[in-house]
Amino acid sequence: MRIPLSEEVVKLKPSGIRKFFDIVHEMKDAISLGVGEPDFDTPWHIRDEGIYSLEKGKTIYTSNSGLLQLRQEISKYLERKYNVSYDPTSEMLITVGGSEGIDVGLRAMLNPGDEVLIPQPSYVSYEPCTIIAGGKPVIIELKAENEFRLTAQELIDAITDKTRVLILPFPNNPTGAIMEESDLLAIAKVCVEKDIFVMSDEIYAELTYKGKHVSIASLPGMKERTILINGFSKAYAMTGWRLGYACGPKEVISQMTKIHQFCIMCAPTTSQYAAIEAIKNGDDDIAGMREAYNQRRRFLLNAFKEMGLECFEPYGAFYVFPCIKEFGMTSDEFATRFLEEEKVAAVPGTAFGDCGEGFLRISYAYSLDHLKTAMERLARFVEKLRKEQGR
Amino acid sequence: MRDKILNVIEKNSRIDIKELAVLLGYDEIDVANELKAMEEEGIICGYHTLIDWDKTSIEKVSAIIEVKVTPQRGQGFDNIAERIYKYPEVNAVYLISGGFDLLVSLEGKTLKEVSLFVSDKLSTLETVISTSTHFVLKKYKDHGTIIGAKKVDERETITL
Numbered sequence: 001m002r003i004p005l006s007e008e009v010v011k012l013k014p015s016g017i018r019k020f021f022d023i024v025h026e027m028k029d030a031i032s033l034g035v036g037e038p039d040f041d042t043p044w045h046i047r048d049e050g051i052y053s054l055e056k057g058k059t060i061y062t063s064n065s066g067l068l069q070l071r072q073e074i075s076k077y078l079e080r081k082y083n084v085s086y087d088p089t090s091e092m093l094i095t096v097g098g099s100e101g102i103d104v105g106l107r108a109m110l111n112p113g114d115e116v117l118i119p120q121p122s123y124v125s126y127e128p129c130t131i132i133a134g135g136k137p138v139i140i141e142l143k144a145e146n147e148f149r150l151t152a153q154e155l156i157d158a159i160t161d162k163t164r165v166l167i168l169p170f171p172n173n174p175t176g177a178i179m180e181e182s183d184l185l186a187i188a189k190v191c192v193e194k195d196i197f198v199m200s201d202e203i204y205a206e207l208t209y210k211g212k213h214v215s216i217a218s219l220p221g222m223k224e225r226t227i228l229i230n231g232f233s234k235a236y237a238m239t240g241w242r243l244g245y246a247c248g249p250k251e252v253i254s255q256m257t258k259i260h261q262f263c264i265m266c267a268p269t270t271s272q273y274a275a276i277e278a279i280k281n282g283d284d285d286i287a288g289m290r291e292a293y294n295q296r297r298r299f300l301l302n303a304f305k306e307m308g309l310e311c312f313e314p315y316g317a318f319y320v321f322p323c324i325k326e327f328g329m330t331s332d333e334f335a336t337r338f339l340e341e342e343k344v345a346a347v348p349g350t351a352f353g354d355c356g357e358g359f360l361r362i363s364y365a366y367s368l369d370h371l372k373t374a375m376e377r378l379a380r381f382v383e384k385l386r387k388e389q390g391r
Numbered sequence: 392m393r394d395k396i397l398n399v400i401e402k403n404s405r406i407d408i409k410e411l412a413v414l415l416g417y418d419e420i421d422v423a424n425e426l427k428a429m430e431e432e433g434i435i436c437g438y439h440t441l442i443d444w445d446k447t448s449i450e451k452v453s454a455i456i457e458v459k460v461t462p463q464r465g466q467g468f469d470n471i472a473e474r475i476y477k478y479p480e481v482n483a484v485y486l487i488s489g490g491f492d493l494l495v496s497l498e499g500k501t502l503k504e505v506s507l508f509v510s511d512k513l514s515t516l517e518t519v520i521s522t523s524t525h526f527v528l529k530k531y532k533d534h535g536t537i538i539g540a541k542k543v544d545e546r547e548t549i550t551l
Binding site for chain 2: 015017018021022025035036037039124125291295296298299302368
């Protein structure tokens with residue numbers, strides 16, 4: 001028998017994150033710092049709207065682009081929060097999570113050999129999605145001394161005449177880095193000058209702890225060259241509802257809608273009804289969760305400080321990215337020993353790109369009590385390693 | 392600063408000042424001063440513990456009583472409310488709008504004890520016109536906390 005397999009797909013590396021968690025599930029007493037989804041339940045009034053839509057028999061498809069009412073509400077929200085306005089009828093597509101937007105967007109924009117600039121460390125799907133879309137990923141290695149922000153010079157150095165799209169993953173998973181307005185203005189200038197399109201993945205936009213999140217689409221000359229990706233998973237703790245959206249110039253959105261209608265048809269109807277409630281009446285929920293995350297973020301940074309572990313202050317998402325270079329081992333070795341000896345799972349920075357070497361991703365989508373236990377174990381582990389090294 | 396402190400300690404009054412300062416990003420000394428000031432100003436009225444008595448061997452019965460009263464000239468409801476809240480078995484007294492005037496929350500050892508309190512002490516107060524007693528059968532949620540609910544982390548392994 002001949003099993004047909006795509007060589008391109010077979011060649012894709014599986015994500016390095018899974019490995020550790022499979023172990024955690026088997027190991028008794030092991031705790032995790034690895035989960036990248038909110039520990040909160042979806043606020044009840046949002047769940048209630050989903051249930052109500054089912055009771056009313058809203059169990060049918062929506063239009064391919066998604067419920068018009070939802071698109072209208074998203075349009076108002078983006079205007080209100082980020083000062084950028086999109087036409088709900090032609091410049092917006094409701095997707096199955098932000099991740100579908102990334103995939104469909106790249107497939108709609110790329111031709112064979114087109115280069116996509118991917119700053120790393122970053123979310124694991126940009127590279128494989130680029131390859132599946134026939135593009136060529138070009139990695140920009142972000143640096144700890146820049147707080148893992150993308151600089152204009154790094155961007156310029158990576159651009160060739162084949163560059164089509166820059167992926168802008170901020171607030172960032174796994175580093176927690178953000179890009180402030182001045183950082184973005186410098187990037188926007190290069191993009192306009194060099195005629196580069198941007199795919200801005202702003203799924204963590206609401207989880208920003210220093211000033212307000214700025215969308216690059218709101219900067220002069222950028223709306224017409226940006227695909228804005230966002231969604232409900234992180235802001236409203238709605239990961240399981242699988243709902244996101246993509247906004248951008250109608251030329252691209254209409255092609256994305258074509259792929260979406262053939263592959264997906266439409267995003268889940270129940271989720272769309274729940275999302276209308278979320279985006280209309282969810283501001284207080286976001287504020288409450290953001291405050292809780294922010295407290296945990298401060299707690300972790302203080303814990304690192306007390307154990308003398310180097311970490312830049314991240315202002316976004318729900319991750320911290322401490323440096324473990326002082327122990328002279330790879331991220332993978334550190335994470336493996338940490339799991340074996342202290343029974344705490346954290347993701348090695350290298351799961352998010354080679355330049356994540358020497359770092360560890362720690363998620364704070366956990367209760368404070370959980371984080372306290374984990375930090376006690378980390379402190380003990382760090383002490384032990386230092387003793388081993390005769391310090 | 393005050394509302395942030397209050398938001399945290401409303402849920403966790405046992406948190407120590409140092410940790411509270413870390414969580415909120417303030418100086419420890421400022422947090423300590425603010426707490427002290429709020430205690431003195433009567434903003435913070437106490438630090439209580441939420442107990443699920445059903446899980447203990449101690450028997451307790453709670454009741455909520457609607458009370459209709461005749462307000463007194465010059466005193467309104469304050470005088471009668473005071474006469475009621477001075478009983479130690481009374482947990483809470485609220486003046487409320489609607490079909491009756493005072494809502495009294497009460498705790499006793501037995502049904503009989505609570506009943507006797509209502510019939511002997513509460514109903515016999517001069518200004519009390521009528522009472523309606525509701526015994527609590529089960530507490531589902533109290534002070535924002537779901538009783539008996541223990542959250543289990545059900546998040547599965549996923550590539551993120």
